[in-house]
Amino acid sequence: MDRVTTLRGTFTPGSPDFAYLPFDVPPGTAELRVSYTYDRPPVPPGTPGNALDIGLFDSRGTELGGRGFRGWSGGARSAFFVRADEATPGYLPGPLHPGTWYIALGPYTVAPQGLSYEVTVTLTAGAAGETPEPVYPPERARGRGRAWYRGDCHLHSWHSDGRRTPAEIAALARAAGLDFLNSSDHNTNASHAHWADAAGDDLLVLLGEEVTTRNGHVLALGTEPGTFVDWRYRARDGRWARFARDIRRAGGLVVPAHPHGDCVGCGWKFGFAEADAVEVWNGAWTPDDELALAAWDARLVAAVRGGRGWLPAMGDSDAHRDPDVVGTPQTVVLADALTREAILAGLRAGRSYVAESRHVSLVFSVTADGGEEAGIGERLAVGDDTPVTVRLEVSGAPRCAVRLVTDQGVVHTGGPLPVSGSGTVEWRTSPARAAYVRAEVRHETALGPVPGAMAALTNPVFLGRVSGGWPGAAR
Structure with a gap:
């Protein structure tokens, strides 16, 4: 017979x-089911109402690091189950070892009246099924050798608060012209074992997580299969550096996501000392992306003037469900092969640009009069007074304007590009006048001097010699 436990309380x-x-989970338990409800009283305008997240930890405990972690659905589901052979998306199948288990509740927002909840746990006795051996996607796809590869590294499936299966996301990625993607469900690694069938010779699937803390979100990008990264801390706790190191030990990149997002808990409060890159463009171009771009450019200025490492910029769709568009935007990275190792190396080095779709392509370089040349994410190591030519070739951006930006700000504007969407812009400068140069391609705007929505942006090309060697990207 089923054993039912009801747990109530108020935040x-x-x-x-x-x-x-x-x-308590007794011996011989074959299935665990959980459902929950909570009240949603009316609140004054502008005041957050109740929102309650939920997850599960097993008899190994709730200690930070997630040894006992068995799943998390946030506020996306009102019920879930776990068995040895299967589990609700977002949760991990496996043995139901007897002992004390824990429902994890996260009061995301609490109304002034408080938040009352009721959790029902139903345990069913029986013979346990066999836990499947996880199968993960391969770390290599066919590729084109050293080439520019398009990817979207911030995507949500039905294993968190998305509404699409991995297969549906992969189909949309292929339609968007992507060569790779990164799985990044909120606070769970449960999807990792469900991507193998979606990958293929034409699509590299990287595995990761969006670590969703109360002080900002960060992508654990391209970690080893099965890697779980805990999220239960704030900036004031002083624990973030430990988990950033865990991400890198698992072979991944640390990428703060939508750092100026205005949703509750979305703004990044941990600083950028542990970051490998930063997401400056998230989904459709909005004012918070403009803020993220300006803040990133200010850090570039500080890096070149202080001789420090710099953080490459990235752009991702953060797609959850219709009408979110997978691959809008997408990061285009120069890599030696379509492999996990090569893609992460290209992203880490900043050999990349961001485009709104597969239709937009850029070729950006700086050439000295003596013939030396450098591309995106590289340094043209010539003397301060050496004349150089900055050249940007654009395709797929009809009626868009071009802006060239240095550590002095916007120094050159060009366009609009013709209706064909293709054009070339050149500009002359020297390392004495520009420590770096990067490019933006923007849509037309009806507001005069206000910059239009972004169509594409590049990471910088750095100019001039650096005594003691250039530190390069931050990590």
């Missing part, structure tokens, strides 16, 4: 970020 404004409700 008040200012409650801790997480609470853990213990319950």
Whole structure:
């Protein structure tokens, strides 16, 4: 017979970020089912109402690091189940070892009246099924040798709050002209074992997580299969550096996502000392992307003037469901092959640009009069007074304007490009006048001097020699 436990309680404004409700799992349990409800009282305009996240930890405990982690659905589901052989998306199948298990509750926002909840745990006895051996996507696809590869590194499936299966996302990625993608469900690695069938010779699937803390979100990009990264901390706790190191030890990149997002908990508060890149363009171009771009450019200026490492920029769709468009935008990276190792190396080095779709392509370089040349993410190491030519070739951006930006700001504007969408812009400068140069391609705007929405942007080309060697990208 089923064993049913009901757990009730109330959160008040200012409650801790997480609470853990213990319950006992006896020997011989074959299935665990959880459902929950909470009240949603009316609130004054502009005041957040109640929102309650939920997850599960097993008898190994709730200690930070996630040893006992068995799944997380946030606020996306009102019920889930776990068995040895299967589990609700977002949760990990596996043995139901007897002992004390825990429902993890996260009061994301609490109304002034408080948040009352009821959690029902149903345990069913029986013979346990066999836990499947996980199969992960390959780390190599066919590719084109050293080439520019298009990818979207911020995507959500039905394993968190997305509405698409991995197969559906992969089909949309192929239609968007992508060569690679990165799985990044919120606070769970449960999707990792469900991407193998979606990958193929034409599509490289990287595995990761969007680590969704209360002080900002960060992509664990391209980690080893099965890697879980805990999210239960704030900036003031001083724990972030530990988990950033865990991401890199698992072979991944640390990429703060939508750092100026205005949703609750979305703004990045941990600083950028541990970052490998930063997402400056998230989904459709909006004012928070404009803020992210300006802040990133300010860090570029500080890096070149202080001789420090710099953070490459990235752009991703953050697609969850219709009408979110997979591959809008997409990061285009120069890599030696279509492999996990080569793609991550190209992203880490900043050999990349961001485009709104497969139709937009850029060729950006700086050439000295003596013939030396450097491309995106590279340094043209010539003397300060050496004349250089900056050249940008654009295709697929009809009626768009071009802006060249240096550490002095916007120094050259060109366009609009013809209706064909193709054109070339050249500009002359020297390392004495520009420590770096990067390019933006923007749509027309009806507001005069206000810059239009972005169609594409590049990482910088750096100019001039650096005593003691150029530090390059931050990591």
